[in-house]
Amino acid sequence: MSITKSQKEKIGSIFNGNRFIIPAYQRKYSWTDTERKALWQDIEESIKDNMNHFIGTLSFKENKAVGLSTDTLYEIIDGQQRITSLFILLKVLIDKIQDEATKKSQIDAFIGSKDNLKLQPQGVDGEFLSKLFFDFENIQVAEINKRSHNFMYSAKLLFSAFVNALKPNEIEDRIIFIRDRIEVLVFNVESQAQAVKMFSIINDRGLPLRILDKTKSILMLYSTVHLGEQLNSQINDDFEKIFDSYDDILVSRDKLGILGRLEENTIFTQHYYSAKRLFPGTWNNKDGAETIFKNLKTRCEELKNIPNELKEFINNYLLDFRNFAVSYSNLVKEIETNSIYQKPFRYLEFTATLYPLIVRLYMQKKLNSLLPLLEAIEVRVYKLRGTNPIADIYWLSSVISESELTVDEIKKHLINYSEKFVSNHVFRTYLDSEIYGNGSVKYIISEFTKDIFDIETYNDFQVEHIFSREPNYDVSSYGFAEDYDYEKNRLGNLGILESSLNKGLGNLPPINKVSGYLNSVVSDTRNLAGEIQKGNFRKENVDERRKLIIDFCIERFKLS
Incomplete structure (x- = not known):
C-alpha cells in the first residue's frame, strides 16, 4: 500500500507492503514501562468497549525502494516511539500463535525477516531489534550497555508478561485489533528538507522531546535548509557519539552510585557553561536548558544568511560538544579503575557545579595534577560552608576551554576562588563550630x-x-x-x-x-x-x- 499525502489508516495497512526506517536525526527508542502499560490498557479498554483506538498522527517521507524489493520504503519523521512499541507488541503476540503456518504468514506480512525487518532503526539499534525478535535466547542482559537497547528489551519482557496470561483466542483477538482497529492519521512528505523541518516543528511546540533530540533536529534543519545538507552527515555522526556517550555515562553512573541527578539536560548545560566563546552575545551562567536551546537557535538564525559563518558555528559547536561528551564518558568510566579518582568522585562526590571544569581539565590532561586542590575546594566551599557559587567556576571552565592555561595558572585561579569563600581562618572557624549533619x-x-x-x-x-x-x-x-x-x-x-x-x-x-x-x-x-x-x-x-x-x-x- 502506498501512503498518500494525508489519510487515515489502520496499522495493518501501514505495515502490509511497506517498510520503515528510523532515520539518524530521530531520537532513539525511549518509552518506559509507564507509556507501554498505558498503550496496553488503551488496547484492552478499546477491545472491551468494542471501539477503534486512535493513537495520533504519524509522519513519513517516502524513499526509493532498494533493488528488486516490492515494498515501499518510508522514513519515520514523527511517531517512532508508538510504532516501535506496537511493533514489539505485535511480534510478542504473533510468537504465541500455535499454528506454525499462520504464525509465519503473520510474521512475513507485518514483521519481516531477521535481515529485513518491516521496521528498521539505524545502526546497532536495528541489529539489536532483530536479535530481540529472532535470537532472544542469546541476549546477555549484563552486556546490554545502551539505553535504547535496555528499553527495547524491557518492552519485550513487559508485553510478554501481559501476553502470557492470554488464551489462544484472546491472542488472536488482539492481533486482529492492532491490525484492523488501531487507527492513525498519516502525513507523507516529499523532500528531505521538508522531512527535517516537519520533525523540528512537530517537536518544538511543547511536545515531550529530549533536549539532545531538539538540539540535533534544529542543527539538521539549518544545515538542510540553509547549507544544502552539507553538515547533515557530520551532525548525525557527532550526535551518535554524543548519545552513546550519554548512555555510557548512565551505565557507569548506576554502577558506581554517583551523579544521581544527572540527565540529558546536565551534559547539555554543563557543556554550554564551559563554552562561552560559542555564544558571545547571549551566554549567561544562569541559563537553563530551554534558554540555552533558544540561544542556539538565535545564533543559527543570526547566521542563516551568511552560509560560511553558519557552517563554521555549527562545526565548532559540534566538535566541542562531541569532545566534551566523549571526554565526560571516558572520565566516568575511568573513575572505576583509576585509584586516585575513587575517594573524591565516589566517597566525597564532587558537586555538579564543578563538573564543567573537571571535564575540561580532563580533556586537557590536567585533572590529575589539580585533583587534590579540587577535593579541598569541594570539602571547604561546597560541603562544609554549604554554598554553591557558580559564576567563577563556569567562567574558569570557559577560559580553560578557549586557552591553554598552565596547571600553575589554573591552580592560582582555584586558590583565589577558594580563599574568596573559605580561607584557612574561615575553614578553621567552620570546623570548630556545630557541624553535625554537614555533608563533609x-x-x-x-x-x-x-x-x-x-x-x-x-x-x-x-x-x-x-x-x-x-x-x-x-x-x-x-x-x-x-x-x-x-x-x-x-x-x-x-x-x-x-x-x-x-x-x-x-x-x-x-x-x-x-x-x-x-x-x-x-x-x-x-x-x-x-x-x-x-x-x-x-x-x-x-x-x-x-x-x-x-x-x-x-x-x-x-x-x-
Missing part, C-alpha cells in the same frame, strides 16, 4: 583515620555521637554545661561507625559503647574505645580530639 563530616573523619575502606563499607558508616544526642544520663557529670545541645554536635564528639553497630548503642554513655566501638573496622573508633575504657573520658577529651581533627583538616585539605 563522614569524609573528614574517614580521612582522619587514615584507614582504607571499600565503597560498600564507607557507604554503610553512620556519623556517631560519642556523647549521645539524647543522653539517658547526666552530661554535667562529664564536664558539659547548659550549652550541651551545641557541644554535642561539634567535631570532637563525632565519629563514624557501621550502621549495624550503631543501632545497638542508642543513648548510652561512652563507657557502655566500648564493646560496640571495639568491633568496628575503623581504627579511630577502636582507639576511642581504648581511651574511654582507660577511664575519666570527659568534655576535655572531645575538645582535644576536635583540635586534632581541625589541625589535620588544615593540612589535609590545604590550598596549594
Whole structure:
C-alpha cells in the first residue's frame, strides 16, 4: 500500500507492503514501562468497549525502494516511539500463535525477516531489534550497555508478561485489533528538507522531546535548509557519539552510585557553561536548558544568511560538544579503575557545579595534577560552608576551554576562588563550630583515620555521637554545661561507625559503647574505645580530639 499525502489508516495497512526506517536525526527508542502499560490498557479498554483506538498522527517521507524489493520504503519523521512499541507488541503476540503456518504468514506480512525487518532503526539499534525478535535466547542482559537497547528489551519482557496470561483466542483477538482497529492519521512528505523541518516543528511546540533530540533536529534543519545538507552527515555522526556517550555515562553512573541527578539536560548545560566563546552575545551562567536551546537557535538564525559563518558555528559547536561528551564518558568510566579518582568522585562526590571544569581539565590532561586542590575546594566551599557559587567556576571552565592555561595558572585561579569563600581562618572557624549533619563530616573523619575502606563499607558508616544526642544520663557529670545541645554536635564528639553497630548503642554513655566501638573496622573508633575504657573520658577529651581533627583538616585539605 502506498501512503498518500494525508489519510487515515489502520496499522495493518501501514505495515502490509511497506517498510520503515528510523532515520539518524530521530531520537532513539525511549518509552518506559509507564507509556507501554498505558498503550496496553488503551488496547484492552478499546477491545472491551468494542471501539477503534486512535493513537495520533504519524509522519513519513517516502524513499526509493532498494533493488528488486516490492515494498515501499518510508522514513519515520514523527511517531517512532508508538510504532516501535506496537511493533514489539505485535511480534510478542504473533510468537504465541500455535499454528506454525499462520504464525509465519503473520510474521512475513507485518514483521519481516531477521535481515529485513518491516521496521528498521539505524545502526546497532536495528541489529539489536532483530536479535530481540529472532535470537532472544542469546541476549546477555549484563552486556546490554545502551539505553535504547535496555528499553527495547524491557518492552519485550513487559508485553510478554501481559501476553502470557492470554488464551489462544484472546491472542488472536488482539492481533486482529492492532491490525484492523488501531487507527492513525498519516502525513507523507516529499523532500528531505521538508522531512527535517516537519520533525523540528512537530517537536518544538511543547511536545515531550529530549533536549539532545531538539538540539540535533534544529542543527539538521539549518544545515538542510540553509547549507544544502552539507553538515547533515557530520551532525548525525557527532550526535551518535554524543548519545552513546550519554548512555555510557548512565551505565557507569548506576554502577558506581554517583551523579544521581544527572540527565540529558546536565551534559547539555554543563557543556554550554564551559563554552562561552560559542555564544558571545547571549551566554549567561544562569541559563537553563530551554534558554540555552533558544540561544542556539538565535545564533543559527543570526547566521542563516551568511552560509560560511553558519557552517563554521555549527562545526565548532559540534566538535566541542562531541569532545566534551566523549571526554565526560571516558572520565566516568575511568573513575572505576583509576585509584586516585575513587575517594573524591565516589566517597566525597564532587558537586555538579564543578563538573564543567573537571571535564575540561580532563580533556586537557590536567585533572590529575589539580585533583587534590579540587577535593579541598569541594570539602571547604561546597560541603562544609554549604554554598554553591557558580559564576567563577563556569567562567574558569570557559577560559580553560578557549586557552591553554598552565596547571600553575589554573591552580592560582582555584586558590583565589577558594580563599574568596573559605580561607584557612574561615575553614578553621567552620570546623570548630556545630557541624553535625554537614555533608563533609563522614569524609573528614574517614580521612582522619587514615584507614582504607571499600565503597560498600564507607557507604554503610553512620556519623556517631560519642556523647549521645539524647543522653539517658547526666552530661554535667562529664564536664558539659547548659550549652550541651551545641557541644554535642561539634567535631570532637563525632565519629563514624557501621550502621549495624550503631543501632545497638542508642543513648548510652561512652563507657557502655566500648564493646560496640571495639568491633568496628575503623581504627579511630577502636582507639576511642581504648581511651574511654582507660577511664575519666570527659568534655576535655572531645575538645582535644576536635583540635586534632581541625589541625589535620588544615593540612589535609590545604590550598596549594
